[in-house]
Amino acid sequence: MQGNPQIPTPHIDSLAKNGIRFTSGYVSGPYCSPTRAGLLTGRYQQRFGHEFNPGPAATASTVFGLSLKETTLANRLKEAGYSTGWFGKSHLGYQPQFHPLKRGFDEYFGFLGGAHDYLDAAGDSGNPILRGTNRVSNIDYTTDAFGREAVNFIEKHKAEPWFVYLPFNAVHAPLESIEKYLALYQHLHGLGRQTDAMGAALAEPGPGVEPDQPTLAIEQATAAVAGDHRQVGEQEVVGARRRLLVERPGSMAGGGRHRNARVRRLSDPG
Numbered sequence: 001m002q003g004n005p006q007i008p009t010p011h012i013d014s015l016a017k018n019g020i021r022f023t024s025g026y027v028s029g030p031y032c033s034p035t036r037a038g039l040l041t042g043r044y045q046q047r048f049g050h051e052f053n054p055g056p057a058a059t060a061s062t063v064f065g066l067s068l069k070e071t072t073l074a075n076r077l078k079e080a081g082y083s084t085g086w087f088g089k090s091h092l093g094y095q096p097q098f099h100p101l102k103r104g105f106d107e108y109f110g111f112l113g114g115a116h117d118y119l120d121a122a123g124d125s126g127n128p129i130l131r132g133t134n135r136v137s138n139i140d141y142t143t144d145a146f147g148r149e150a151v152n153f154i155e156k157h158k159a160e161p162w163f164v165y166l167p168f169n170a171v172h173a174p175l176e177s178i179e180k181y182l183a184l185y186q187h188l189h190g191l192g193r194q195t196d197a198m199g200a201a202l203a204e205p206g207p208g209v210e211p212d213q214p215t216l217a218i219e220q221a222t223a224a225v226a227g228d229h230r231q232v233g234e235q236e237v238v239g240a241r242r243r244l245l246v247e248r249p250g251s252m253a254g255g256g257r258h259r260n261a262r263v264r265r266l267s268d269p270g
Contacts, residue, residue: 037092084104087165178201
């Protein structure tokens with residue numbers, strides 16, 4: 001879709017072909033926690049004092065978190081009869097009152113901090129991988145695990161209205177991959193090989209799924225994919241060129257392109 005031949009992305013390419021490409025979207029912040037707060041509330045995060053990242057769990061203020069006065073997208077959708085699932089990074093508060101299960105989500109699998117080891121569930125005792133509120137002792141690879149949990153949730157609820165929020169921690173540091181993805185880029189070395197392998201994991205269709213087959217048989221579902229955290233030298237580029245794909249079968253003409261849009265970033269910075 002973007003012209004890079006190194007990482008096959010058949011499902012993302014399908015979204016671009018059958019949905020709408022927004023090529024120059026804008027976001028209201030350049031990094032993790034504030035833009036997540038904006039995404040889940042639909043409001044400028046500055047309006048409720050959420051302009052900054054909190055730092056690690058060990059040093060973060062105990063009062064840091066998505067304001068309890070705010071209503072989340074999941075709260076609204078639950079009122080409308082949706083089942084709601086969150087799989088991946090939170091970064092919106094470490095204390096119990098800020099946990100995703102207290103913010104309108106029925107299921108949660110992920111971690112509450114800003115970053116996590118991809119291979120070691122217990123790599124940060126203050127920021128564990130959680131299923132609901134229970135610690136998970138083992139994990140294979142966070143990208144695979146979060147995607148698998150989201151697919152299982154959709155399979156379980158596909159006959160009813162559902163909403164999935166899937167914020168991968170890839171390609172956030174630490175830059176870690178596993179052999180099945182690294183093997184695809186043996187011609188590369190160093191960070192280039194690691195980041196391309198991490199990207200391949202994000203584009204992986206899943207076990208037993210052919211590249212040209214849909215992962216799930218779902219009709220009338222809206223899919224949105226956004227990403228890209230741009231940096232020039234040491235300066236963050238705020239706003240410009242956040243790419244977004246949106247597909248909704250049956251109600252949105254495919255193959256379109258829109259240059260001006262306001263979007264919220266869903267993937268994570270490198």
